[in-house]
Amino acid sequence: MGKYILGRILNMIPTLLIVAIIIFLITRMLPGNPAAVMLGPQASAAEIEALTEKLGLNDPLYIQFFDYIGNLLQGDLGNSLTYNMPIIDLIMERFPNTVILAASALLIAIIVGVPAGIIAARKQNSIFDYAFTTFSLMGVSMPIFWLGIMLVLFFSVNLGWFPATGMGSMDEGIGNFISHLILPSIALATIPTAQFARITRSSMLEVISQDYVKTARSKGLHEFFVICKHAFKNALTPLLTVLGLQISSMLGGAVLTETIFSWPGIGLLIIDAIGKRDFVVVQNMVIFIALIYVVVNLLVDISYKVVNPRIKYGKGGTN
Amino acid sequence: MSNELLKVENLEVQFKSGSTVTKAVNGVSFTLNRKENIGIVGESGSGKSVTATSLLRLIPTPPGNISGGKILFEGKDLLTLSDKEMRDIRGNDISMIFQDPLTSLNPVFSVGDQIMESIKLHQKVSKKEAKQKAIQMLQLVGIPAPEKRLNMYPHEFSGGMRQRVMIAIALSCNPKLLIADEPTTALDVTVQAQILELMKKLQDEFNTSIIMITHDLGVVWEICHKVLVMYAGNVIEYGTVEEIHDQPMHPYTWGLLDSQITESVEDHEMLTTIPGSPPDLRQEIKGCPFAPRCSYARDICFSKAPEMVEVKEKHFVACHFQTKETRLNRKERSTHVRAVVKS
Ligand SMILES: Nc1ncnc2c1ncn2[C@@H]1O[C@H](COP(=O)(O)OP(=O)(O)OP(=O)(O)O)[C@@H](O)[C@H]1O
Numbered sequence: 001m002g003k004y005i006l007g008r009i010l011n012m013i014p015t016l017l018i019v020a021i022i023i024f025l026i027t028r029m030l031p032g033n034p035a036a037v038m039l040g041p042q043a044s045a046a047e048i049e050a051l052t053e054k055l056g057l058n059d060p061l062y063i064q065f066f067d068y069i070g071n072l073l074q075g076d077l078g079n080s081l082t083y084n085m086p087i088i089d090l091i092m093e094r095f096p097n098t099v100i101l102a103a104s105a106l107l108i109a110i111i112v113g114v115p116a117g118i119i120a121a122r123k124q125n126s127i128f129d130y131a132f133t134t135f136s137l138m139g140v141s142m143p144i145f146w147l148g149i150m151l152v153l154f155f156s157v158n159l160g161w162f163p164a165t166g167m168g169s170m171d172e173g174i175g176n177f178i179s180h181l182i183l184p185s186i187a188l189a190t191i192p193t194a195q196f197a198r199i200t201r202s203s204m205l206e207v208i209s210q211d212y213v214k215t216a217r218s219k220g221l222h223e224f225f226v227i228c229k230h231a232f233k234n235a236l237t238p239l240l241t242v243l244g245l246q247i248s249s250m251l252g253g254a255v256l257t258e259t260i261f262s263w264p265g266i267g268l269l270i271i272d273a274i275g276k277r278d279f280v281v282v283q284n285m286v287i288f289i290a291l292i293y294v295v296v297n298l299l300v301d302i303s304y305k306v307v308n309p310r311i312k313y314g315k316g317g318t319n
Numbered sequence: 320m321s322n323e324l325l326k327v328e329n330l331e332v333q334f335k336s337g338s339t340v341t342k343a344v345n346g347v348s349f350t351l352n353r354k355e356n357i358g359i360v361g362e363s364g365s366g367k368s369v370t371a372t373s374l375l376r377l378i379p380t381p382p383g384n385i386s387g388g389k390i391l392f393e394g395k396d397l398l399t400l401s402d403k404e405m406r407d408i409r410g411n412d413i414s415m416i417f418q419d420p421l422t423s424l425n426p427v428f429s430v431g432d433q434i435m436e437s438i439k440l441h442q443k444v445s446k447k448e449a450k451q452k453a454i455q456m457l458q459l460v461g462i463p464a465p466e467k468r469l470n471m472y473p474h475e476f477s478g479g480m481r482q483r484v485m486i487a488i489a490l491s492c493n494p495k496l497l498i499a500d501e502p503t504t505a506l507d508v509t510v511q512a513q514i515l516e517l518m519k520k521l522q523d524e525f526n527t528s529i530i531m532i533t534h535d536l537g538v539v540w541e542i543c544h545k546v547l548v549m550y551a552g553n554v555i556e557y558g559t560v561e562e563i564h565d566q567p568m569h570p571y572t573w574g575l576l577d578s579q580i581t582e583s584v585e586d587h588e589m590l591t592t593i594p595g596s597p598p599d600l601r602q603e604i605k606g607c608p609f610a611p612r613c614s615y616a617r618d619i620c621f622s623k624a625p626e627m628v629e630v631k632e633k634h635f636v637a638c639h640f641q642t643k644e645t646r647l648n649r650k651e652r653s654t655h656v657r658a659v660v661k662s
């Protein structure tokens with residue numbers, strides 16, 4: 001197991017390197033001189049030239065690239081000129097906000113999606129099951145930006161229950177904090193909730209008629225434990241896969257949600273930085289997100305082993 | 320304490336799907352005394368498993384439904400108990416083992432956890448005591464190095480070993496009744512014999528009564544005291560093993576006995592089958608359900624259902640021509656030989 005994890009961690013390096021190359025090339029292909037955009041229309045040609053030189057943008061592309069990778073490998077993410085701070089501080093400032101939003105959305109998705117899926121499987125072909133199928137299909141195909149805007153229109157503008165944008169400070173009380181969190185969380189949770197519900201239902205349906213479920217009943221276990229312990233643990237493997245995918249794509253979905261609700265996380269930061277042509281920030285943020293992806297994936301793979309003793313990992317392998 | 324452990328009266332079980340009703344069990348009655356074993360035999364689909372699972376009220380509802388009868392266990396009708404009272408009986412007073420040991424243990428829990436679960440559920444013991452008891456049970460069912468095996472998962476056990484674990488789970492709370500639904504069918508022949516041997520040994524030790532569902536009449540002769548022959552959801556013959564073995568009366572039972580594999584002189588195996596197939600249980604059956612396949616059938620068999628008659632002491636048959644007054648003459652088995660299979 002230790003060898004397996006080590007192998008997987010070593011495997012991350014080429015993945016991240018490829019991401020680094022791609023994002024480097026993409027940012028360099030954006031039109032316009034970043035120095036000019038950063039300085040604004042009033043800047044003189046000399047000022048622009050000075051900044052271009054300072055950013056290293058006059059160097060050949062491969063020199064720029066090796067500088068960038070070299071720094072990256074030393075753990076130096078560099079400084080952002082537009083935000084006037086080291087990028088690492090920028091991440092530290094913004095990333096927790098994204099985590100709060102994603103965690104809250106994930107919580108909603110699990111609390112709502114998983115039990116709904118279990119009940120639908122238990123009551124297959126009932127009215128609940130049919131309603132469930134309809135809503136979960138709507139859920140997975142919901143465009144987040146549209147839903148986000150509708151939520152704001154209805155709950156903020158019409159009803160005035162929740163603030164439309166921004167993040168509430170804890171200093172103004174937990175109530176304020178939560179009321180800011182609710183709408184973006186719901187928007188971000190919609191697709192994962194529907195996904196969890198669908199996958200839970202289908203994998204529960206598969207295990208619910210198995211012999212060992214009958215055995216559990218014949219022991220005299222309460223139906224709740226029969227379903228939630230014996231059946232559910234067997235249905236967990238596919239659910240974990242989806243969970244991993246959803247955590248990853250939530251960080252992506254967060255870009256959209258954070259933009260709609262002006263939530264000050266890394267998603268909003270990236271959009272902001274693209275507007276300001278702050279390559280350094282964009283590059284590093286993308287690599288950071290890629291890092292989160294691979295780490296989440298590894299955690300999911302490790303957790304398979306915990307829920308399913310039949311899974312064996314190759315020694316130090318990459319499977 | 321009454322000697323009568325279980326008395327099933329006119330048990331009826333139906334499965335509804337849409338507008339069709341399948342009458343899977345149609346008035347099954349029998350009694351079982353303490354320390355007595357009963358074998359339930361019959362072709363596939365005759366309602367053996369449904370009868371057995373109904374006793375624990377484990378029929379999937381819907382579509383299934385116990386639509387009539389009584390299941391008196393130690394005098395209490397199980398059909399009138401609350402869910403909670405019923406759960407206290409399952410795995411504790413009555414436990415069950417199933418046909419396929421490869422699928423009846425939960426693959427994601429260790430064998431020890433699965434044994435201890437029953438023990439902790441029904442007995443007021445500490446975790447440590449439960450573990451001790453689980454080790455003891457594994458030892459009893461003949462699993463070597465039980466302390467080590469406790470933490471292993473079902474996929475690390477062979478089929479025979481898993482059935483031993485199932486038996487350990489089933490007997491862990493000292494049940495008064497063990498229902499075994501074809502416990503050896505999925506195992507290979509040598510393992511079958513070992514498992515049967517084990518069940519016999521443990522039955523003596525635990526004083527458990529067994530309901531043994533099987534296709535193999537050999538198993539019945541070996542461990543049962545009574546036999547219940549089922550056909551299309553009905554009991555068509557019921558009596559002591561001695562009676563049924565020596566003097567079977569129903570033509571269907573004759574067919575079953577003849578279709579058991581026997582060895583002939585030239586090392587061939589003669590396989591006799593009963594011609595035709597069982598009736599569709601979704602349709603109303605008029606007359607004797609076996610009549611269309613019965614070579615002794617006459618007009619009355621198609622119009623009137625035969626009553627269960629005690630033709631001799633402790634021997635019941637449902638056939639118009641096997642009564643106290645009349646007898647059928649059993650034909651030679653060769654009249655319905657269907658296939659000869661080389662072994
Ligand atoms: N869950 C169910 N839904 C609908 N019908 C069922 C269900 N379970 C059993 N039946 C019906 O009940 C009848 C009896 O089935 P049962 O499983 O008791 O047969 P059996 O005697 O145990 O056969 P086998 O020897 O193959 O195990 C079958 O004809 C089947 O159609």
Ligand SMILES: [Mg+2]
Pocket residue numbers: 367368369500
């Ligand atoms: Mg069966």
